[in-house]
Amino acid sequence: MITLAAIVAIALSISFLCSILEAVFLSVSHAHVALLKSQGQWAGSWLEKARQNVEEPIAAILTLNTIAHTIGAAMGGAQAARVFGEAWVGVFSGVLTLLVLLATEIIPKTIGATYWKTLAPMTARTLQVLIVGMKPVLIPLAWLSKAISPSGERPTVSRAEIEVLADIGRREGTLDEEEYSVMTNVIQLDKISIGEVMTPRTDVVGIPITATVEQVQETMLDAGHLRLPVYEENLDTIHGVVIGRDVWKAARDGETRLAPLIRPLPFSPSTKRVEELIPEMRSQLTKMAIVIDEFGGTAGLVTLEDLIEEIIGEIQDEHEGDEPQAFQSLTNGRVRIWGGTSVREVSQRIDFEPTEDEEEGYDTIGGFVLGRLNRIPIVGDEVPVETGRFRVTQMSGRRIEYLVFLAHR
Structure with missing residues (x-):
């Protein structure tokens, strides 16, 4: 009975440790790694290097975890048959499965994902020892991984993910509206000509x-x-x-x-x-x-x-008091728009979705309306779109100075 308990305890303990290491390693953020490194902590430098070759630590964790599960189940099952008899092996397997699920998956991974900041230094040192000890197994696994994994480096964080994170930060109050606006504007610079x-x-x-x-x-x-x-x-x-x-x-x-x-x-x-x-x-x-x-x-x-x-955003000094205002809210949901405002800005501000060709083909909303009319506009001309219509309200020579967007009710 003592032997059986020892086998199960050792197997579950090893698997518990592996699950915590995996959860912490995958949860620790790039920003926290950089913070640890800037503070001169060894864990920061090691984690930064390890995340550049994530296959090695993950392979070490999964290999040890698999060995613990396999040997624990085999030896534990054989020992249970001796202690309780063959008839109770099925019951033992069911109890062991429940223990594995709770004690080596749900609980440790929840702990690792919750307290990863505190556990990061310990995880780095434990993983270093584990990788060194598992080298004989990891080398052939690394060759196999390189053979089946795609070549070339891929970005770990995409622009879309950064934009989503910025939106989450704004909604949670971490970023104010101006900070959120700056972040999203920077992300979209590759789209603006x-x-x-x-x-x-x-x-x-x-x-x-x-x-x-x-x-x-x-x-x-x-x-x-x-x-x-x-x-x-x-x-x-x-x-x-x-x-x-x-x-x-x-x-x-x-x-x-x-x-x-x-x-x-x-x-x-x-x-x-x-x-x-x-x-x-x-x-x-x-x-x-x-x-x-x-x-x-x-x-x-x-x-x-x-x-x-x-x-x-707009930078105005004391000499720019007469600069045109891009958007001005009017009554009844109408919006006054300066003709020199870009189509992209207008589509972001009001309920107006130009086609890709329209957004690429016209730099300004005035140019868009001019193109739709296919002639020099006069005050009062209207251009219908799916969500409303644009009405020309002020001309400057042959150029549209201001127009109003009237949304469908």
Whole structure:
């Protein structure tokens, strides 16, 4: 009887330990591992390395667990037959199965998944010893695993998972609305083209290369910009940019010519993603880039401020009081929308779902309405969509300045 109890106790204890190790190892987060490492704890460095080759610790745990279950069941069953007789072996098997389920699966895995932060250092040291002891078995298993597992590294966390985690954090109060907005904006940078955030050609303030320093100063003061593109004949022949600091220094030194002050500018296609342009502009130490269209002409310009605003939201200073408001809620569920707002922003703000071609084909909601009408709009024109209709309320020349979205009731 003592032998039987010892066999069962040893088998269940080993399996209990394996289940806790597995639960803790799989539950510990990347952030906690990084925290342990930053605190100089050995467990942090070991866990970081182990998670890069997760097959080895998992194989060690499962192998030892399987051995404990197999030997425990075989030896325990044989010993039970001697102690209780063959007729009671079935009863013993049923009791052992229940013990295995409770004592080596449910209880230890619940403990590991709940207290993984506390148990992480102990788990790291135990797993290190276990892996060393199981090496003779793990080596052939590693060869087999490499043969059947897909080649190449796969990301452990996808963008979609990060977005879901951010949403959970917002709902649980860990993140406030602004923090949640910043996180989701960063995640979506790979979907936003610079054509959606640029200042269009019609709004670009430039100066001819023949202008004098004094004329540039006047233009900068009138436009409220300290960086202006310099062109030769028109905006399709931009040579570079002049910066206010250089202009005022030249004026102080008595310089009148503009050419020596011109700095080079990067050129980017309108289809390039914001995520790609930000590091390029940082590496080139520039805060402005010229956006070109498919024909090589100037489509507009984009500044580093425009790109940053895609992450943290609109940045306004005391000189931007007249900046158009993208959205304004009106009575009866109506929404007033600036025509220069991107189709993507509109679809996120109101109940409007453009097709993929419409979202890709038009940078602004004004362009979308113009394309649907297929003519120059007039105030009062309406464009129906599935969830409501857009009504043109204000024009600026041939451009839609403002429109109103009226949802179906």
